[in-house]
Amino acid sequence: MKRSIVAIAAFAVLIAACESRQGDDASAPYASRYQPLPGAATLLAGATILTGTGARLENADILLRDGEIVAVGAGLSQEGATVVDATGRWITPGVIDVHSHLGVYPSPGTASHSDGNEATAPVTAEVWAEHSVWPHDPGFVTALAGGVTALQVLPGSANLIGGRGVTLKNVPGRNVQDMKFPGAPHGLKMACGENPKRVYGSRGVAPGTRMGNVAGYRTAWIAAADYKKKMEAAEEGKGEPPLRDLKLETLAGVLSGEILVHNHCYRGDEMSIMLDIAKEFGYKVTAFHHAVEAYKVADLLAENDTCAAMWADWWGFKMEAYDGIRENAALVDLAGACAVIHSDSAVGIQRLNQETAKVIGAAARAGIDIAPERAIQWITSNAAKALGVSELTGTLEPGKMADVVLWSGSPFSVYTRADQVYIDGALAYDRHDPSLNPVTDFTLGTSAAAGGAQ
């Protein structure tokens, strides 16, 4: 009797664990309904493996089963597994893009599809990017062909505080809930600099300057701190809770650490100010995005455990991007800070490995040697860290989600293509198998269907 109770309890714990892995709080509004694609135990054998932990293994195998990575190493048992000969090919964790607008600024980019910027007020913490995501954006499947297994879709940068971002598994879904990454925290999009002050200043309303920007953030955090205090007091039986406020609820979620701040910020000096705002109100900046001048403040980023998510080489398209250099990510990495290469682009997301290669080459030109096993972390494990999912994915370690890319060669060669992409152990994309080249509703009947991804 006692024993069976223990067994039942253990079973319950197991179920709870599985549920949390599959969709955490299923009763929460807009909860993930993600289900892995059907998959079979698979052994990818004989590859060069970059584990995402900083290691490189030669002639190594990786075994995927029940959605998880079971083992990584030489001479693994093939028993019961579909074997893929990966000789001469490379394997990495699935590529993760921390900054995408797929679905909210989808292709085709018509005005009808322009759902990424709620540019009607400078602080719109109440909006959630997932409520704009169009799952039929063809950009999801072209990103998949580039090895992307997870991505954060963010609101745009028109606003000081633009709303919640959502992390997705890059599987084709009928709706966003089918794609939501189970267990991933929400992000909060904030934006420094030119965009908010241009958008609102040109309308004659605040903010019209960078100092106006800062006043706007601080005002919002003061209200959030007050809301949080009243909510907590009410929970302790001290007074009535305030009327539920979507905007302040999101901001309070940041203050309590449940929502991660993703802050669009180009200039080093502005990042420095933003870190002080975070100190003033007791929250953490998880990552600066774009961070074109991160190399100027890499030590500050390291001290604050704040990631910099960067392009390889975008620069000069506006003043705050004028000082961009291709060595940016390498210098951030060299300073011991968390370097991430992101896309912010439906085109760039398809080739984050190539963007990383540019930085490797630029760093070499400057006398800095970045090994492939180190660079791959910028688009896998460091990206997972920035999204708060590094316990779940981002490296090839036993127990992690089997999010894996099999590349035709080194991912840092321009000639290399993703041959196979596994998401939770299921083959989501196979370059050589038309039945595993997903086609969105929108592109049905076009050339994309006739081999656009092959």
Next chain:
Amino acid sequence: MNHLTIKVCLLAVFAASAAVAETTAIVGATAHTMGEQGTIENATIVIEDGRIASVSAGTSPPAGATTIDARGKIVTPGLFSPVGYLGLVEVGLSAGPRDAAQLGDEFTAGFDVADAYNRRSTLIAINRVEGITRAVITPGPGWPDELGNTGHVLSGLAAIVNLGDSGDAIERRAAAMIVNLGEGGSGLAGGSRVGALLTLRNALNEAIDYNDHRDDFERGARRTYSHSVADLEALQGVLSGATPLFVDVNRASDIEVLIQLVEEYAIRAIISGGAEAWMLAEQLAAAQIPVVLAPQDILPGNFDKINARRESAAILAAAGVTIAFADGQSHTHNARNITQSAGNAVAYGLPWADALHAITLAPARIFGVADSVGSIEAGKEADIVIWPDDPLELTSYPEQVLIKGQSISMTSRQTLLRDRYLQSDSDKPPAYRK
């Protein structure tokens, strides 16, 4: 300026002029000449007075030549950026010079960007240290501003520049006339692509009429035209075939109309973009219409691009269409990324040599300057890039770039910024590190 500075400057000037007169030899590299000699191992490339004097295998350099040891290296012709605003734009949005477009009605076809070219722009050094030695600089479409001023279906005249240090940066004026058709053209024409085509036809018809009745026009005995004389003069080059139309167009049906129009007026055209050009590869080859494309541009960003595909470059080249590569994201600040375009085309079926051709000799041919640049052949100007390895690989950076025989400085504002922040041992603020 003190005496020492003057002396140093004079020495530098002397050294620079002496270098031109000198003979230089690049020795030992694998040279992808893009000419009839193909690829030469252990090449000796002799440069005299800025031009290539000879290209041969394994020969000793002439006595007295300054020798560049390039053993184990790859040598290619200088890269040729086929589209963009280099030297016309410093910062894209809300800042800095932006001289690529003029709003208002005064100039359209006659808007010539050559005189705005700034060879000292930071973008020039940043792109040339990565191998770009020539560029087509183009007027932009000039999208409507808040006041309702608009750009034009005919944006004006492109020029070809070299990215060297000499004062004669403009190599060729009126190298092409920029035209916007399809969705871009419809936006500029007032709502319909029909309007864009009518605007183009009207411009050509007026230019023909003007040319046929110049005397009457000057006497005031001919009807007035909707275009200025500067525009009508610029259009004469198009009608004579000297200046090709450089047409921003993607949709196959628009390209079909363009092919007819080119035949009707007996003019030349180059397609820019061409997302669906692959569907008309045979027709474009027959009509000798080249395509400047970015192979990464495979998403249906609008309904004109709905049949974009990865293999475009390979399909077009196989059909005999001359292709050149633009970079996939920014045509200007990162013009240097045409190597990435070329590499991606190789990944999807284009032979490697054709890809290198598409960023060197092909654009030189398309824009009519292949007699002087684009390949490493005797008699051509010595635009040469020395690479440590495969130039299409993104990890590969040029070790030395020569423009018109001159070894350029391999520094740029970006390498200076990099080096300033690499010097972390200084206890002074970065402003003291130069």
